[in-house]
Amino acid sequence: MGRSPCCEKAHTNKGAWTKEEDDRLISYIRAHGEGCWRSLPKAAGLLRCGKSCRLRWINYLRPDLKRGNFTEEEDELIIKLHSLLGNKWSLIAGRLPGRTDNEIKNYWNTHIRRKLLNRGIDPATHRPLNEAATAATVTTNISFGKQEQQETSSSNGSVVKGSILERCPDLNLELTISPPRQQQQTQKNLCFVCSLGLHNSKDCSCNVSNAVTVNNT
DNA sequence: AATGGTGCCAACCGCGCTATG
DNA sequence: ACATAGCGCGGTTGGCACCAT
Numbered sequence: 001m002g003r004s005p006c007c008e009k010a011h012t013n014k015g016a017w018t019k020e021e022d023d024r025l026i027s028y029i030r031a032h033g034e035g036c037w038r039s040l041p042k043a044a045g046l047l048r049c050g051k052s053c054r055l056r057w058i059n060y061l062r063p064d065l066k067r068g069n070f071t072e073e074e075d076e077l078i079i080k081l082h083s084l085l086g087n088k089w090s091l092i093a094g095r096l097p098g099r100t101d102n103e104i105k106n107y108w109n110t111h112i113r114r115k116l117l118n119r120g121i122d123p124a125t126h127r128p129l130n131e132a133a134t135a136a137t138v139t140t141n142i143s144f145g146k147q148e149q150q151e152t153s154s155s156n157g158s159v160v161k162g163s164i165l166e167r168c169p170d171l172n173l174e175l176t177i178s179p180p181r182q183q184q185q186t187q188k189n190l191c192f193v194c195s196l197g198l199h200n201s202k203d204c205s206c207n208v209s210n211a212v213t214v215n216n217t
Numbered sequence: 218a219a220t221g222g223t224g225c226c227a228a229c230c231g232c233g234c235t236a237t238g
Numbered sequence: 239a240c241a242t243a244g245c246g247c248g249g250t251t252g253g254c255a256c257c258a259t
Contacts, residue, residue: 015252016227038244054245055228090247101247106226222258229251237243 013047017056021046025053026061059102066098070107078104078112083126 013021028044034057037050046053070078074096081092089101089108096104108123116123 014229036244049229051230051245052228058246059227087248102227105248110225220259222256224256225254227252227254230249231247232249233245233247235243235245238241 012041012049012052014052017060021048022056022061025057029057029061055102059100062100064098065100070099070111074099075112075115078108079116079126082108082112082123 024044024046028040032043037054039050040046040053041048041050044053048056077095078092081095085091087105089105093099093101093104113123116126117129120129121127122129
């Protein structure tokens with residue numbers, strides 16, 4: 001069964017956005033807020049696909065975006081988060097305020113990969129290049145799935161978290177996507193999944209999602 | 218100055234997940 | 239329980255800018 005196209009391609013613009021299109025999108029979202037991307041283009045008078053509008057807003061027009069070069073601290077944080085999360089760019093972006101997943105993905109592919117290679121580190125495994133071949137299985141074990149939790153003796157993920165912190169002792173995994181202050185009330189007994197901000201994940205073992213949902217309302 | 222190569226980044230594409238009827 | 243719609247994500251691509259020759 002085929003999937004219906006997200007928009008009528010024959011009647012949509014593609015390619016680079018014009019200033020006028022940007023202005024229309026910004027003013028519409030300011031007036032009506034984000035959401036309902038499918039109907040947004042028509043409502044905003046844009047000949048664009050909803051996905052395209054969403055991408056443009058998230059990656060370029062959002063007012064809280066931090067444009068400009070990445071700092072050395074951001075570099076190191078990205079490297080560490082990538083070693084833990086892999087190519088989960090949206091999760092990594094959640095740890096870097098003002099940065100988007102697309103921006104981080106591009107930055108990784110253009111700068112950090114090369115930087116790691118220059119250090120003699122395999123960007124895929126975060127192991128020395130000559131060990132990379134044997135390290136693949138090690139890296140895949142650092143996930144946050146149920147299987148991993150079964151392999152550990154701790155139901156709250158503390159063993160898993162400990163092993164990661166052995167590799168990245170200065171990485172603060174208590175970070176959260178938002179809002180940080182509310183998180184403090186519930187993070188006492190968080191599993192590893194929740195410590196990464198994935199409160200609604202099916203892999204959550206501490207069932208804190210309900211509490212977080214309540215707190216966010 | 219012209220040309221070709223390379224790097225970078227914005228944008229697109231296709232798929233998976235979730236919500237809803 | 240199932241089908242469909244919509245959203246979000248990760249991978250890929252197109253085109254522009256810059257640099258070397």
